[in-house]
Amino acid sequence: MKVCIIGAGSIGGIVAVRLSHLCDLTVVLRGANLSAVTRNGIRLITKSGESKKVRVKTVESLAGLSKQDLIVLSVKAHQIKILVNDIKKIIHNKTIILTMQNGIPWWYFCKLDGPFNNYHLNSVDPKGFILSNINSDLIIGTVIYMASQTIKPGIIKSNEEEKIAFGELDGSTSERLKKICNLFTEAGFKANLKTDIRSEIWLKLWGNSSFNPVSALTHNTLLDICKSKFGKELILKMCYEIQKVGEYFGAQFSISMEERVEVAKNVGHHKTSMLQDIEYGKDIELDALLGSVIELGEIAKIQTPHLKSIYACCNLLQNKIKSTCGRLKIDI
Incomplete structure (x- = not known):
């Protein structure tokens, strides 16, 4: 082959x-x-x-x-x-x-x-x-x-x-x-x-469309976000909007939002792919992860205010990095 x-x-x-x-x-x-x-x-x-x-x-x-x-x-x-x-x-x-x-x-x-x-x-x-x-x-x-x-x-x-x-x-x-x-x-x-590969896509999208952009903006790992009261609350609000959009288009979610967050927590101190891209000055998957869900939400007439706010912040960050040919990494 x-x-x-x-x-x-x-x-x-x-x-x-x-x-x-x-x-x-x-x-x-x-x-x-x-x-x-x-x-x-x-x-x-x-x-x-x-x-x-x-x-x-x-x-x-x-x-x-x-x-x-x-x-x-x-x-x-x-x-x-x-x-x-x-x-x-x-x-x-x-x-x-x-x-x-x-x-x-x-x-x-x-x-x-x-x-x-x-x-x-x-x-x-x-x-x-x-x-x-x-x-x-x-x-x-x-x-x-x-x-x-x-x-x-x-x-x-x-x-x-x-x-x-x-x-x-x-x-x-x-x-x-x-x-x-x-x-x-x-x-x-x-x-x-x-x-039903599409439901599987939405199940992963719960994490990708929430943890990835939040980690890129805050430079926190999955475990850091889950351990933070404010971080976890934000993730759950984003997941709620993602689920509503997914269900409108027929997705079946086999676990709860809380269980999905626990899965991410158990991965530990992992940097998401979007955070890694920010650190290396690469383009991020903003439209595939967030823009697509927002677009589907508009078709379904479902409000996604948290997703839109995070999208706007990530877009600003990406444009700044691209315009300066820079990268953003916190060294510890």
């Missing part, structure tokens, strides 16, 4: 290490990460302290790659648009594309019965460009449950059990879905097959 991982940051890097011995693997990287991995390979440090290092084939772009059987799309949501035309050149009619982005994906309303079938969200896919250029038949949705961070280029730390939920967009349990789950199970992941 020919497999291409597009974007090997912390999540894509873990997938690369785990799959490296099971397929013909190519990893698409850039910058310092490309140089480090090409020279030294990828090193994964697990929660238990075990270290594993693998060599992988690296490229800087998709140009020149042959048709791929499996594409793991693990770049940030706002980076997908510029890759679309190159992705189209490396797919065949049975290629599987795994989308590993946080937030509401561009394909959310594909193969979904009801009045919003094939609707596109401007916050994540302006003018429906991605939707109209990537065949939704090729996509298997995923929800990633991994707390991880890039220690330095080519070195990744995994801070919890590596779990991934997989689901067809139409809710079926297809043979290809079973095949992918088996592949990732063999690779060492806890791979779960889901018949």
